[in-house]
Amino acid sequence: MATKDRVYVTQSTAGPDVDPYFDLIMDDDLANNEWPKKLAQYKEDGGKLSLMAQTMTQEIFENYKDKKTKAAGWTIARAINTGTCYSSSFVGCHAGDLESYHLYSDLFTPVIEGYHVGYKLDGSMQHITDMDASKIKIDLTPEAKSKIISTRIRVARNLAFFPLNPGGTRETREEIAALMKKVFDTLEGDLAGQFYLHTTMTPEQTKQLVDDHFLFRGKDKMQAASGYHEYWHHGRGIFHSHAKEFILWLNEGDHLRIISMEKGGDVKRVFERLSRGIAAIEEGIKKVTGKTSVFMSDPILGLVTCCPSNLGTAMRGSVHILVPKLIASIGFDKLDEIARTMNCQVRGSSGEHSEVVDRIDISNWRRLGFSECDLIQDMIRCANTLAEMEDAA
Numbered sequence: 001m002a003t004k005d006r007v008y009v010t011q012s013t014a015g016p017d018v019d020p021y022f023d024l025i026m027d028d029d030l031a032n033n034e035w036p037k038k039l040a041q042y043k044e045d046g047g048k049l050s051l052m053a054q055t056m057t058q059e060i061f062e063n064y065k066d067k068k069t070k071a072a073g074w075t076i077a078r079a080i081n082t083g084t085c086y087s088s089s090f091v092g093c094h095a096g097d098l099e100s101y102h103l104y105s106d107l108f109t110p111v112i113e114g115y116h117v118g119y120k121l122d123g124s125m126q127h128i129t130d131m132d133a134s135k136i137k138i139d140l141t142p143e144a145k146s147k148i149i150s151t152r153i154r155v156a157r158n159l160a161f162f163p164l165n166p167g168g169t170r171e172t173r174e175e176i177a178a179l180m181k182k183v184f185d186t187l188e189g190d191l192a193g194q195f196y197l198h199t200t201m202t203p204e205q206t207k208q209l210v211d212d213h214f215l216f217r218g219k220d221k222m223q224a225a226s227g228y229h230e231y232w233h234h235g236r237g238i239f240h241s242h243a244k245e246f247i248l249w250l251n252e253g254d255h256l257r258i259i260s261m262e263k264g265g266d267v268k269r270v271f272e273r274l275s276r277g278i279a280a281i282e283e284g285i286k287k288v289t290g291k292t293s294v295f296m297s298d299p300i301l302g303l304v305t306c307c308p309s310n311l312g313t314a315m316r317g318s319v320h321i322l323v324p325k326l327i328a329s330i331g332f333d334k335l336d337e338i339a340r341t342m343n344c345q346v347r348g349s350s351g352e353h354s355e356v357v358d359r360i361d362i363s364n365w366r367r368l369g370f371s372e373c374d375l376i377q378d379m380i381r382c383a384n385t386l387a388e389m390e391d392a393a
Contacts, residue, residue, distance in 0.1 A: 011085065021219040022229040027084045030077040035061045036084045050092030051308075052083040055110040069103055072096035072167025076104055082225040091115060094226040094306050096167025098160075098296055101304070112301075112308045116368040119312075127302030127312050130371035131275035133268050138377050140265050144387035148265035149320040149359060153274050153376070156254040156305050156314035158296040159285070164306045165251060166227035173235025173251045180250055183284035184239050190273070191280055193241035198233035214238055216252045226306065228253045246277050254305050254314070256281070265319060265383075271376055302368055312368030317379045323386055324358035325393035332356045335386070340365065343375075344382040362386065 008026040009018050018025065029036040035058045042053050064076040074096030083092020093111060095101055101108045109121050119125055140148070158164055159179075162172050177197060184195045196205055209215035215238065218229040237250040249257040258281060260274035285294040296304040302312035326335060336346040339362060347361040362382050364375040 020221050020224060022224055022232045024227045024230050025085070025225060026077075026081055030081055030084060033065050033075070033077050036080075038087075039080070039084050042087050047087070050083040050087070050089045051111045051114045052080050052089075052092030052107065053087070054114070055107055056080055056083075060106050063106070064104055067103060069097050069099040069167075071099060072163035074100045074103075074163075074167045076107065078166070078227070079104055079107065082222050085225045086222050089222050091307060091309050093308065094166045094228075095164055095304075095308070096227075097163045098298060098304050100164075100167075101298070101301060101308075108308060112311060112368070115309050116312065116366070119369040121300055123300070125369060126299050127368060128371050129297075129302065129313065130373050131271075131278065132373065133272040133275055135371075135373040136268055136271065136376050136380075138380050140267060140380055141384045141387060143391055144321070144380075144383045145265040147322045147387050147390065148383065149322065150261065150263050151265055151267050151270045151319050152259065152261040153267075153270050153315065153317040154257055154259040155274070155278065155372075156303065156310055157256040157258060157278070157281075158304055158306075159255050160294060160296040161289075161291065162255065164296075164304075165230075165253065165255065166306050168227075168230075170231035170234050173231060175235075176255055177235045177237055177250055179285070179288060180237075180239075180248075180256070182288045183281060184248075186284040186287060187241075187280055190243060191241055191246050191277055193239060193244075193246070195239040196237055198236040198238075209238060212240075212244060214240060214244075214247060216249050218252070223253060228306065246273060248281070253307075254310075267317070267319070267376060267380060271317070271372075310367055312366075313370070313372050313375060314367065315372050315375060316363045317372075317376045318361050318363035319379065319383050320359050320361055321383055321386065322359045323390045326386065326390050327356055327358065327360070329393050332360070335360060338386070338389075339382050342382040342385065343378045 008031040010026050010028045010031045012028050014025050027036050039053060068075055079093050083089045181195055218232050235251045239248040245262045247259040258278055260270045262270055282294060298304055303314040305311055305314050339346045343366050344362055345365045348356045362379060364378045366375055
């Protein structure tokens with residue numbers, strides 16, 4: 001099936017050599033730039049709908065179907081492919097560049113406001129970024145700190161002079177990798193380290209990165225349907241500092257995923273290292289490119305990401321905390337329900353949908369309209385509350 005510019009593999013034509021976990025597979029109707037019958041069926045069936053499916057109508061599709069963005073050539077058909085192919089998708093749509101959010105505003109504005117409840121895109125609100133660790137005014141209690149195994153805070157960043165990866169190519173991904181290799185050479189002190197490309201790492205290096213739980217593997221059908229994993233594994237790589245406490249994933253989904261982590265519960269130290277690391281990466285990119293502004297951002301949307309759910313801070317701050325009695329007595333779903341009342345979420349300690357035994361991952365839920373410091377304090381309050389409940393259980 002084909003649009004004017006590209007021939008797509010579709011769900012009906014994908015053969016055994018096509019891997020749905022990595023390759024871009026289009027809904028058949030969307031590949032022909034037609035209103036998808038699947039989406040109409042989801043609505044008729046009356047089941048749970050993605051935010052995209054709740055918003056999207058045939059009228060909106062027809063209004064936008066012949067439009068394309070300048071940077072990525074992003075279309076409304078590409079934007080809604082994930083939620084059309086997979087009805088269980090929560091958000092269901094992705095952007096190919098910054099212009100996507102504005103050009104297709106009839107889709108993205110309701111989706112963004114539906115996910116980031118309370119935030120309005122009518123111009124009455126602006127997103128503020130604040131990475132000043134001194135503004136974190138609350139601490140983990142001794143009881144919470146004693147139960148915390150590790151702390152990990154990560155942010156996504158995209159380079160303003162490339163399309164977002166769903167709208168990118170193998171060449172853009174490889175250009176980003178070549179640029180970032182030069183940037184990593186500018187890092188100093190506790191941020192300095194080694195960079196490994198997926199295409200050139202040795203079996204020994206691969207094993208070590210797997211053992212360290214650093215190696216990202218892609219392999220996600222919903223993300224693949226957006227174009228996240230196209231041209232795998234070209235242009236993908238991992239950088240880590242010598243102490244393995246400052247890490248960067250390259251082209252995993254967004255261009256850069258910058259991570260600060262360490263054992264224990266010194267949240268402020270982890271956040272401070274992340275703040276320094278982001279600043280050093282930004283300055284390095286400016287130095288290498290000669291550009292004065294390098295990260296894709298918008299006054300209202302904040303830091304711009306492929307998925308609308310990460311807009312704003314694009315940050316997830318988390319701790320792995322031992323709460324075996326609570327897991328046994330009230331269960332995972334109840335723990336997540338409690339965390340949601342504090343603007344946080346609970347996941348398995350190996351990530352979303354992973355098995356829960358004696359520990360959980362607590363992280364901030366909100367992203368847009370709140371500073372990074374606000375969201376770290378959300379996570380700290382939640383950890384303190386669940387630690388207190390664990391002791392009382």
